Amino acid sequence: NNKRQLCKQMIQHLSIKNNQFIDDYINMNSDGSTYQLDKFELESGDVLYSPQIRYNTYGQLNSTRDNVIVVCHALTGNSKLDSWWGDLLGDGKVFDTSKYLIVCANVLGSCYGSTGPLSINPLTNKRYGMSFPNVTIRDTVRIHIELLRNAIKANSIFCVIGGSMGGMQALEWAIIGQWYVKSSVVIGCGAMHSAWQIAFSETQRQAIYSDSNWKNGDIDYTNPPKQGLSIARQIAMISYRTASVYHDKFNRHVDDNTKKFKVQSYLDYQGK
Secondary structure, eight states, X not given: OHHHHHHHHHHHHHHHHHHHTOOSOOSOOOOSEEEEOSEEEOTTSOEEESOEEEEEEESOOOTTSOOEEEEEOOTTOOSOHHHHSGGGBSTTXXXXXXXXXXXXXXXXXXXXXXXXXXXXXXXXXXXXXXXXXXXXXXXXXXXHHHIIIIIIOOSOEEEEEEETHHHHHHHHHHHHHGGXXXXXXXXXXXXXXXXXXXXXXXXXXXXXXXXXXXXXXXXXXXXXXXXXXXXHHHHHHHHXXXXXXXXXXXXXXXXXXXXXXXXHHHHHHHHO
């Protein structure tokens, strides 16, 4: 019953956010606790030395260490659950901190505290940059499981929940977590990327590559490829919702201030 209620409340929340075009990810930072390993071997066989995972917890672990809910963030998210799903977090809410210990960890490769391309490679004392190895959803979930077992010291996980890329993580938790994971709520994702999704991602990458400040990945971090990133972000915002949702929200209405279509103003704002 608790799990069904959790699913129902999550669906209601996401429906409201989608219909109102509310952006969850507003106050983004890398605050939190840090879990560090000596080394971690990726699926590819590459090894990360002294990798770090940034995470946040809410609530208390019970005496049997089995009241843990893991919330997995989407591609543009961080581990600060209170800053993007904060209205679901707290006593008596979906993520009930009076009953559960809520854990949210940042993915590998992110720029919000976990080891990624902007991190210093301990072998070279320079930023990884383009030398940062490819990481997979399974890599992230494997290192997060180590975090839950070794840092949180959870005996089992009551539920793992996530949407979009977070949903992919939740699905992976269910697959490789086996007995350790009691349930999983997978929202808005598939088992793999379709050709359509791969195409969207490729146009976003090409937008960044076309920015003169990209410099084949040798970026001056004081002058990053902002224009390319802006276009990539706008493409993402188109892909997040259906044509009918865009029609219902914007139609062909014009912004009185900019004299642009309101959908153009929306994308301009998101790009910035």
